[in-house]
Amino acid sequence: MPHQIIDNRTRKLADEINQQLEYTEKAKIAVGYFFLSGLESIEKRLQEKEPDGSFQIKEVRLLIGNVSNKSTIEELARGYRRLNTISKELERQNYPKSRERQIEVLKALNDVRDVISDVEQNDENQRLIQLLHQMIVEQRLKVKVYVKSRLHAKAYIFDFKNPQPQSKGIAIVGSSNLSLAGLTNNTELNVYVHDNGENHDELTRWFDNLWNDAEDFDTALFQEMAESWAIRPTTPYEIYIKTLYELVKDRIEGTDDREFLWQNEITEALTDFQNKAVKIIIGIIRQYGGAFASDVVGIGKSFIGAAVVKHFSITENAKPLIICPKSLEDMWRNYNAEYSLNAEVLPMSLLRESISEDDEWNLLVSDVKYRDRDFILIDESHHFRHQSPERYKILQDFMQTGNKKVLLLTATPRNKSAMDVYNQIKLFHTSDTTIIPINPPNLKDYFKKIQDKNTPTSEAKNLFRSLLQFILVRRTRQHILKWYGFDSKTHLKVDP
Structure with a gap:
């Protein structure tokens, strides 16, 4: 068996994801950042159809973090804050109030707005934004924002179209965000996690727990894209x-x-x-x-x-x-x-x-x-x-x-x-x-x-x-x- 390490040197993460999507019915992705460039690498796979005309990939669940202006515990420690200050910040991040959760979602929306407005306005980027927009319309893309604490883990979990008892799917976990740099250019360290009857269930359970504790982002993202230069016609x-x-x-x-x-x-x-x-x-x-x-x-x-x-x-x-x-x-x-x-x-x-x-x-x-x-x-x-x-x-x-x-x-x-x-x-x-x-x-x-x-x-x-x-x-x-x-x-x- 070849080695299972993906570092963007000998093996590109984008190539590995595309390979796994060929056999995938549903995908779950947890990353810290949302970048339009990351979609470009997997765009074709997301649009492939079955002989009956239905989409091969039925659903993608994208869980993103929002680290903008968020103080990490390490940053507080480096600032020589007292221990109780660090504990209070940790408690605040783990148990945020509803108002704080709403503000974090709005910050994430502002980040997305910046991404959409700052990218070069060309045919390629317009096509990518339109694809995201269409996938939400088709209910194939579901997006949530995790606001309790910094979402540092990165995981790409693939559910096979034809699962077996000992092989329900496969996953890649590591350091790469869903971005052009993370999928192809940066020196990263990711590894395959094969199913053995338990691994896939455990990773799915991990993802679902975070997903259920995250804030819905579909509607906000949909409206932001609908009003963007890529969707809304300019007179x-x-x-x-x-x-x-x-x-x-x-x-x-x-x-x-x-x-x-x-x-x-x-x-x-x-x-x-x-x-x-x-x-x-x-x-x-x-x-x-x-x-x-x-x-x-x-x-x-x-x-x-x-x-x-x-x-x-x-x-x-x-x-x-x-x-x-x-x-x-x-x-x-x-x-x-x-x-x-x-x-x-x-x-x-x-x-x-x-x-x-x-x-x-x-x-x-x-x-x-x-x-x-x-x-x-x-x-x-x-x-x-x-x-x-x-x-x-x-x-x-x-x-x-x-x-x-x-x-x-x-x-x-x-x-x-x-x-x-x-x-x-x-x-x-x-x-x-x-x-x-x-x-x-x-x-x-x-x-x-x-x-x-x-x-x-x-x-x-x-x-x-x-x-x-x-x-x-x-x-x-x-x-x-x-x-x-x-x-x-x-x-x-x-x-x-």
């Missing part, structure tokens, strides 16, 4: 806008006088003062990740917000989420339909209703409709001026996943305390360290200075205004009449 108009934007963005970014590259019903309906606000807000969001639109009541903040959402949807392919009071839900759904904002609309009340008895389930992180949304508009954001309500924590947990941009609409960002504004800022500015030009360059310290009883009232007001000038747009009716008004008799623009 000629979108290509035109994107090309034009890339050609001239250096000339239009950083100036408040830039014009929109796209024109439709919403931009044509904007008044001059609304148009000006939209452009300023876009610049603030690009620079700091979020902004307040705080014009007084009746100026059209919602319309301004809709135009900003539309801009980021077109120019950055953003996936908007609009969170609003229940009383405004119909208005936003109408805006969404009329102006094709491509947004999901969520009433604030559902955030409160999503809180389960054990306080662990998070609608925004759990529901596939919301969890990959990356441009968030919050209408009447003053409802989130306190950190104590549970819906604030639900929203904050969601904001901390991925790179989200935020627009806050409110005519009253501050009620009684400057901390009302601080708490809203923290929804898009999760770190206290800031590039906003304030001194000290730390939001928490800056607001402490504003709130300090020893700070004179006039100085506190100036500090507060100094911050808001960088992140907030607010005009009164008098301001708008002065700078944008027309004389009712002459119909000429008023001279300020």
Whole structure:
């Protein structure tokens, strides 16, 4: 019998997997990483059919880990943490709370999104993404994410089409991830595990235990691929806008006088003062990740917000989420339909209703409709001026996943305390360290200075205004009449 070692030198793992897939009906794969390149090596085998037209491989179960930003026990030890700190981290990883599990799944989804968006957009990669997408549709591919601890083991378990009592299948275990490097290039160490009546059952039991303790990933992965460049057709108009934007963005970014590259019903309906606000807000969001639109009541903040959402949807392919009071839900759904904002609309009340008895389930992180949304508009954001309500924590947990941009609409960002504004800022500015030009360059310290009883009232007001000038747009009716008004008799623009 030849040796059973696979090291990618004398024997390539990709060749061995393809050989075993020829005799396989079902496969179970446990790996630490998901890489599109790994699929290329086994693509043909996954599509082979029986004489009756059915697929030869009926099911592939893919269990992946998510190690992004996860501290391992070894890393903690190297940092000279105390023993009880290591024990607590180990307990947290082994028994994560539901909210932590949801966040880990969302991190895995972000990793997949990065993989899909970063690969070269060519026919080969498009074909691979379409294959994954189709296998999920056919229910031949099932994917889960293991979030309890780092999934370090790698195993490829093959169930034979014609199993025998002493040979139900075969497995390869070792160091290789499902990637081009892991299957062909890296120096790896893997070994065959032949069945002897027990080995295959034991490996299957090991895999099933992890599988049953993992989080479902099929639906999220399916939607991510369905909205990717490989599946969703790009219209000629979108290509035109994107090309034009890339050609001239250096000339239009950083100036408040830039014009929109796209024109439709919403931009044509904007008044001059609304148009000006939209452009300023876009610049603030690009620079700091979020902004307040705080014009007084009746100026059209919602319309301004809709135009900003539309801009980021077109120019950055953003996936908007609009969170609003229940009383405004119909208005936003109408805006969404009329102006094709491509947004999901969520009433604030559902955030409160999503809180389960054990306080662990998070609608925004759990529901596939919301969890990959990356441009968030919050209408009447003053409802989130306190950190104590549970819906604030639900929203904050969601904001901390991925790179989200935020627009806050409110005519009253501050009620009684400057901390009302601080708490809203923290929804898009999760770190206290800031590039906003304030001194000290730390939001928490800056607001402490504003709130300090020893700070004179006039100085506190100036500090507060100094911050808001960088992140907030607010005009009164008098301001708008002065700078944008027309004389009712002459119909000429008023001279300020």
